[in-house]
Amino acid sequence: MKNHKVIVVGGGAAGLQAAATLKELGVEPLIIEREMQTGGKVRRWHRLFPDFTSASEVLATLEKNAEGIETLCGVMVDSIDATGVTLAGGRHIKADAMVVATGFDLFRAELKEEYGYGIYDNVYTSADIEDMLNGDGVRLKDGSAPGRVAFLHCVGSRDEKVGQPHCSRLCCITAVKQAMELRESFPDAEIYNYYMDIRMFGAGYEEMYRSAQEDGEVRFVRGRISEASPTIDGRVQIKAEDTLLGRPVKMTVDMLVLAVGMTAAESNGRLGVGLQSGGFIAPRDLFTGAVYSPDAENIFYAGCATAPKNIGETLNEATAAAVKAAEFLLEK
């Protein structure tokens, strides 16, 4: 089986796991990653839900398993077909099989203009909070500690107005996790989470949500924020409707955190493979064919390329895609 080249498109969690699995099975893969280093979105995250495992520990394990695998970083894949991949610039690399693990993009919060991201100083995204947690800690623009924080769930998720009708699934638990991390940093702060539905689908998620309420004293308000505006003292005024009370709410907060959704990787559109309506790649079917491409028998899919998934689901699917790719080579 040696010498059959499999190209893994994407070097995030799914790509690293697929490549490591292929290596274990004796197949020599090549990883092509568009960023300058592998690790994908996990590299940006500080700790992971639902048990606050360090993201860098998870990434270190993935990278260790993929050690020694040939990797091209900073290289964009332009298109894929049954013969291999064509890189931006036109170079074609032949391969016997491909695992597509292009991941996802974070929703661009500035598209929801009414929340003032990029306009008002103390409006952040969940990814910005991870950056701060990885750095010197969460602070307001002027370096001070927030006294009142509001998280808004579903920013660019379940929102047809911005072309994102799907549920990103992970923004709810991310907002809950970050609310608890802020509680840890700021014991006296008031922390509010504005949501439309709480979707706690994973093992341990519901328990974390309960703990946020009972132990973290995080207040959950069922209602979407309609707009954010600046106050004269640099704070952020938010308006929402508390749909359980049936009353409008107006609140001034020091910090507004937008829990941004997962959108289809923008690069999916160029690849030349079939897409779902939201831009995620379309697998053969959603049940027994989730890792197979309907376009070619030697193309396999893994991770968030096809839909939002958590890291556990992503790694399982990457393993499955790698095994199926190896089986394909064996049967060839």
Place this chain on the structure above:
Amino acid sequence: MKRTSWQEYQKKVADDDYYYVRSCIRQNFFPGSEKAFLNIIGGDLGRSIYENPEHTTCTGIGYHSDIVPMETTMTVVARQFALLTESGRENLAVSCITSFGLYTEMLETWHEFPETEERTRRYLKEATGREFRKPKNVAHTSDIMFHHREEIARKVRHRLVNVKTGEPLRVVDHIGCHYAKLFPKVGIGGAEFPHVLAGMVEAWGGEVIDYPERRHCCGFGFRNYLVKANRGFSIANTHKKLESMAPFKPDFIITNCPGCPMFLDRWQYTIAEMEGTTYGQDGVGIPALTYEEVAGLVMGYDPWALGLQMHQVNVEPLLDKMGVKYDPAAKYLGLNGKYIGKPADTAVNINCGTQQVIRNL
């Protein structure tokens, strides 16, 4: 404001050859404004503007008050387009925000539901014998003023700068709800951060203020005011906005809707009478001007020729800040020099503890 993404929300605005349609109410509210538009765009900038005396109401107020059915409105709009077609022009320049929203809404409806356009064409033909082509370009006249803002800036006589301090004047921009809240794509800058007025203010030297209730309705909102029982709601809206903007110390408010300057202006007097509260600096009110009036001041027009004496809140403190010369004795003289009558004193008694203070808004 840090926002620059307004540039992504652009619309095509015709540069010349406008077919101008007036508002039903603006000539009563602030009668110098439409005249100022015609003088500035048609006279000073030399663009061609055509007006048709056969133009009628668009039915907007009746439509939004639920007393004119949509089919009737469509047919009336179709007739306006027929007049445009007969004039040989293609660029509709709409003075009223509600008319602009209504024309846009009818065009969008015809686009989405072609059978409604067919039906409207039939009704129009049966009723008037007329036919129409859709306008090539539909712009609100504030879009047109925005389009020409740099050309106006090159002719500026009085920048929006405090001549005593050299600081930019602080300006609240208030956009009419029917400008872009109905269809964000037709507004310069979109619905959340419209740039149509902000662009003029910045081009002419001023600074735009963002404040918490920036997007809130001025208080007109047809049913709020036209239904007498709802007028408390009307003034409550205006009150909310004024309370919100006052800490930012605006020098004036600029508007692009027929109703907004009226309500933001007149309710200041009422609130002063009711509560003894004034929102401007030094105990006076905050002038609420139309964009044509602001353009006229910037270009050196006489403030009384612009009709600024029709505002309840006195504009003289603003004129002084801008260094605009004016003749106080001519304030209530008409264009022909004839005395037009002076309204009742705008002074209000304000109860400050044990003292009665008389303030002139």
